[in-house]
Amino acid sequence: MIVTVEQRTATLSFQDDRPVTLLWDHKRWQVLDAPTRIGAPGNRSYSPLITHPPRPWAGWRFTARVDDRTQTYVFDLRETNCNSYEVLGVYE
Template identity: 35%
Template sequence: MAHAIRAVHAHTERTRERAAEQAPGERVPAERVSAASVPDLDAVVWSDDAGRPLRLIWAGRRWRVTDRPTVITAPASWWWRVDPDGTDLDLAPAECVGWRFQATGEHGETRVFDIRDTGDPRRWRVVKTYS
């Protein structure tokens, strides 16, 4: 895992170096500037009193949530003991397992993030981003 994280950081640094070599005003594709194509990176997330994300640090960049976050739910973990075949999933109580929201980075880039709970209230797993 540590090797994979070092590889991501090295890739991100090389990408930023290439971006710095671009002519001023030349647009660099977002996927070359951030680690968005690399799933499962942790983010530090700040939230309001209700638990909704407000801002985050992800891939070494600051992001501010710019829309109303949507809860991602899944059947309660204990439900599988009651319904092991999953035939009554429509009856299962749901629990919040993550959030989907739009956020804007400090340089104006906007993305939609899907984040999942890691068990640490401030650290979340970024499972997918959309440009």
């Protein structure tokens, strides 16, 4: 189920180049699983027939639980700048 998102920005903290903590919606979330890289890498090759290839972007998908253990969601985030992310989707 898709969760309605009002807060579109989030902050991640990393350990060994992997997200471990998410600050979103005035709550601190702990990443539970092995985060997956998502996005369109800049080194991808496209056919010359594609006249408008997508702009490169990078992000993460992971499951996280709020510190008080009352909520657990799957998050899709797109990097906007250093440790700042746009929340693309949140799922129960």
